[in-house]
Amino acid sequence: MKERIRISEIFGPTVQGEGPLIGRPTVFVRTGGCDYRCSWCDTLYAVLPEYHDEWALMTPADIMARVDELAGGNPALVTLSGGNPALHPLASLIALGRRNGHTFALETQGSVAQPWFAELDWLVLSPKPPSSGMTTDWDAFEACLQAARGRPPCVLKIVIFNDADYSYAQTVAVRYPALPVYLQVGNPAPLTAVGGTLADESDVDDLLQRFRWLVGKVTADHWFAAKVLPQLHVLAWGNKRGV
Amino acid sequence: MKERIRISEIFGPTVQGEGPLIGRPTVFVRTGGCDYRCSWCDTLYAVLPEYHDEWALMTPADIMARVDELAGGNPALVTLSGGNPALHPLASLIALGRRNGHTFALETQGSVAQPWFAELDWLVLSPKPPSSGMTTDWDAFEACLQAARGRPPCVLKIVIFNDADYSYAQTVAVRYPALPVYLQVGNPAPLTAVGGTLADESDVDDLLQRFRWLVGKVTADHWFAAKVLPQLHVLAWGNKRGV
Numbered sequence: 001m002k003e004r005i006r007i008s009e010i011f012g013p014t015v016q017g018e019g020p021l022i023g024r025p026t027v028f029v030r031t032g033g034c035d036y037r038c039s040w041c042d043t044l045y046a047v048l049p050e051y052h053d054e055w056a057l058m059t060p061a062d063i064m065a066r067v068d069e070l071a072g073g074n075p076a077l078v079t080l081s082g083g084n085p086a087l088h089p090l091a092s093l094i095a096l097g098r099r100n101g102h103t104f105a106l107e108t109q110g111s112v113a114q115p116w117f118a119e120l121d122w123l124v125l126s127p128k129p130p131s132s133g134m135t136t137d138w139d140a141f142e143a144c145l146q147a148a149r150g151r152p153p154c155v156l157k158i159v160i161f162n163d164a165d166y167s168y169a170q171t172v173a174v175r176y177p178a179l180p181v182y183l184q185v186g187n188p189a190p191l192t193a194v195g196g197t198l199a200d201e202s203d204v205d206d207l208l209q210r211f212r213w214l215v216g217k218v219t220a221d222h223w224f225a226a227k228v229l230p231q232l233h234v235l236a237w238g239n240k241r242g243v
Numbered sequence: 244m245k246e247r248i249r250i251s252e253i254f255g256p257t258v259q260g261e262g263p264l265i266g267r268p269t270v271f272v273r274t275g276g277c278d279y280r281c282s283w284c285d286t287l288y289a290v291l292p293e294y295h296d297e298w299a300l301m302t303p304a305d306i307m308a309r310v311d312e313l314a315g316g317n318p319a320l321v322t323l324s325g326g327n328p329a330l331h332p333l334a335s336l337i338a339l340g341r342r343n344g345h346t347f348a349l350e351t352q353g354s355v356a357q358p359w360f361a362e363l364d365w366l367v368l369s370p371k372p373p374s375s376g377m378t379t380d381w382d383a384f385e386a387c388l389q390a391a392r393g394r395p396p397c398v399l400k401i402v403i404f405n406d407a408d409y410s411y412a413q414t415v416a417v418r419y420p421a422l423p424v425y426l427q428v429g430n431p432a433p434l435t436a437v438g439g440t441l442a443d444e445s446d447v448d449d450l451l452q453r454f455r456w457l458v459g460k461v462t463a464d465h466w467f468a469a470k471v472l473p474q475l476h477v478l479a480w481g482n483k484r485g486v
Contacts, residue, residue, distance in 0.1 A: 013462040015471050022265060023425070023470035025462055072465040182266070204447055208479050215479070219256040219268055222315040227266040228258050235478065236451050236458070 003089045004057040008032040008046035008082070010066045011242045016079060017233030019124050019157045019182050021105055026077040027070050029063060029093075034083040035111055038132035040161070042189045042239060046083040060093040068100060075101030077121075084108055086144070091116035107157070109134075113143035120152040125179075127172060129158055129165035131186065138175075145176075154179055160214055161186035173226070183218065185210045185230040189239050202238040207231075246332045247300040251275040251289035251325070253309045254485045259322060260476030262367050262400045262425050264348055269320040270313050272306060272336075277326040278354055281375040283404070285432045285482060289326040303336040311343060318344030320364075327351055329387075334359035350400075352377075356386035363395040368422075370415060372401060372408035374429065381418075388419075397422055403457055404429035416469070426461065428453045428473040432482050445481040450474075 012027035032055035034047040045051045058066075067078055078097055080090060086108040094104050094116060105122035117123055127141060128134040148154050156179045158169040165186070173181045185207060211230045218226050237243040255270035275298030277290040288294045301309075310321055321340055323333060329351040337347050337359060348365035360366055370384060371377040391397050399422045401412040408429070416424045428450060454473045461469050480486040 013465065013467070015458050015462070023472040025465075025467045025469065025471070071467070074465045074467055076465075076467050204451070208447070211475070211479050215258050219258070222256065222268075222317045222319075224256070224268045224314070224317055224319050226268065228268070229266040230475070232454070232473070236454050 003092065004059055005063060005088045005090065005093065006032040006055045007058045007063065008043075008051070008055050009241065010063065010070070012070050013076065014243050015232065016077070016105075017236075018184055018229060018231045019107070020153075020155045020180065020227075021077065021079075021122065021124075022229055022232060024077055026079045026105070027067050028079045028081055029067065029085075031080070031082045031085045031088050033087055035087065036084065036109055036128065036132070036134050038128055038134055040132065040159075040186065040188065042187055043081075043083065045241075046081075060096050063093055064096045064100065067097065067102065071102075075103070078102050078104050080104060080106045082108070084112065086112040086114050086117075090114070091119065094119045108144070110141040110144040111137060112140065113147040115147055117144060117147040118149040118151045120148070123148050123152045123154045124157050125154060126157045126159070129160065129168040131161040131165050132159070155182060156180065157182040157184055159184045159186050161188070161210075166214075166217055169226075170223075180227065181225060182227045182229055183214060185214055185228075187231055187234050187239075189234075202234045204235055207235060246335065247302055248306065248331045248333065248336065249275040249298045250301045250306065251286075251294070251298050252484065253306065253313070255313050256319065257486050258475065259320070259348075260479075261427055261472060261474045262350070263396075263398045263423065263470075264320065264322075264365065264367075265472055265475060267320055269322045269348070270310050271322045271324055272310065272328075274323070274325045274328045274331050276330055278330065279327065279352055279371060279375070279377050281371055281377055283375065283402075283429065283431065285430055286324075286326065288484075289324075303339050306336055307339045307343065310340065310345065314345075318346070321345050321347050323347060323349045325351070327355065329355040329357050329360075333357070334362065337362045351387070353384040353387040354380060355383065356390040358390055360387060360390040361392040361394045363391070366391050366395045366397045367400050368397060369400045369402070372403065372411040374404040374408050375402070398425060399423065400425040400427055402427045402429050404431070404453075409457075409460055412469075413466075423470065424468060425470045425472060426457060428457055428471075430474055430477050430482075432477075445477045447478055450478060 103121040110125040251273040346364040353368040
C-alpha cells in the first residue's frame with residue numbers, strides 16, 4: 001500500500017491516562033488534522049492547519065517501524081488518536097500492526113465513519129459536549145457504531161466541564177444504553193494561540209476538585225452505570241507532550 | 244440465615260478508587276478483622292482487635308437494607324472489603340443482594356478461600372509484597388483461585404512501594420500468566436497507633452511522583468500486560484474515611 005498518513009507524533013510507551021484502558025501501557029500514534037475545533041482542545045498542535053508543517057507524511061510501514069522500536073519489539077497496545085484519526089486511511093496500518101501482534105484502540109469524536117473500525121480492538125467514541133462549542137451529528141455518530149459491526153467493544157467517553165455537559169452525557173447514555181459510559185473530568189488547559197504552548201504545569205488541586213464535583217453528581221444521581229475518571233497523565237505530568 | 248457478620252463500615256455510593264473497577268460508583272461493605280498486619284495498612288480500624296468494639300454484628304438482611312438505602316433502591320456494585328472479608332460467611336449476603344440486582348466485587352489478599360467466591364462478579368486478589376512484612380502462602384492463594392471455579396473474573400492487584408515489591412509482582416505475574424495484573428502505587432500513610440487517626444491530607448505530589456516512578460519501571464521493561472494505577476480516592480480525598 002502506498003498511502004501515507006499525516007502524523008503529528010508517535011510516542012511511548014507510557015500509560016493510557018483516561019477512559020476504559022486507563023493505566024495500560026501503550027504507544028500513541030497521533031494523526032494530524034481535525035474536523036472539530038473544541039474550545040478546550042489540549043492537542044491543538046495536532047488539529048490546526050497552522051501546525052501542518054510539523055506533521056510528517058508517513059507510510060504504514062514507517063509508522064509501524066517506529067512503533068516496533070518504541071515497543072522494543074513486543075506486542076503492544078497502540079492508541080490511535082489525534083486530531084481525529086478517523087480522517088485518515090488506517091486500514092493498512094492496523095493490518096500490518098496486527099501481524100506484529102499489536103492491538104489497536106481508536107479515539108474519535110464519532111463524526112467520520114470508516115470501514116476499518118471493524119478491525120479495531122477498541123473503539124472509544126467521544127462525542128463532544130456543549131462546552132466544546134461543537135454540535136454532534138448523530139447520524140454520523142450512528143454510522144461509526146454501524147461501521148464497527150459489533151466487533152470491537154465500543155465505549156462512550158464524554159468530557160464533563162459543567163452541568164450542561166453532564167446533562168448531555170445523560171442524554172447520550174439514554175440514547176445508547178448498551179454502551180459503557182466513561183465521564184471524564186474536563187481539563188481547563190487554556191486555549192493558546194498558534195505557536196504558543198500550554199502551561200506544562202497542570203493545576204492538580206483544580207482537577208481533583210472537578211473530579212470530586214463529578215463524583216458527587218454521579219453518586220447523588222445513583223448513576224451506577226457511569227464510570228468517573230480523571231486524566232491521570234495530566235495529573236502526573238501536566239500538559240507536557242510525549243507522556 | 245441467622246449468621247451475623249462483623250462490619251466495620253458501610254458507606255457510599257462513591258467511586259472505586261483503584262484496581263480493575265476504578266471509577267465505578269459503588270457501595271462499600273467493610274468487614275472487621277484481618278489475618279494480616281501489613282506494615283502500611285491504611286484501614287487499621289478494620290483490622291486491629293483494639294477496634295473490635297467499633298464493629299457491628301449485622302445480619303445479611305441488615306447489611307442489605309443499609310446497602311439498598313445508600314443505593315437509593317438501585318442495583319449497585321457492592322464492594323466487599325476489609326480487613327479480610329474472606330474471614331466472614333458472606334454467602335447469604337451475596338445471594339440476598341443478587342436478588343435485589345446488585346453485583347459483588349471482593350477484595351482479599353488471598354489467604355483464606357471460601358466456596359462463595361464462585362458467586363462473586365469480581366474477585367480481586369491482592370497478594371502482599373515484601374514491603375508489607377507479610378509472606379504469601381501460595382497454597383492458600385491457589386485455593387482461592389480454585390474456589391472461584393472459573394466463574395468471576397479474577398485479577399491481581401499488587402501494591403508497589405519499591406524495587407523489591409516490583410520484582411515480587413513480576414514473579415506473581417509469571418506464576419499466573421492468565422490473570423490481569425494491576426500494579427497499585429503504594430500510599431505511605433503513616434502507621435498510626437491505636438486510637439490515632441491518619442492524616443486526612445495525602446501528599447498528592449509524593450503519590451504522583453510514585454506513580455511516575457512506577458510507570459517508568461513498567462514502560463522501561465516494556466511490560467505491556469501490566470496496568471499501573473494510583474488510588475484515585477486518596478488523591479481526591481486523602482485518607483478520609485467514608486469516601
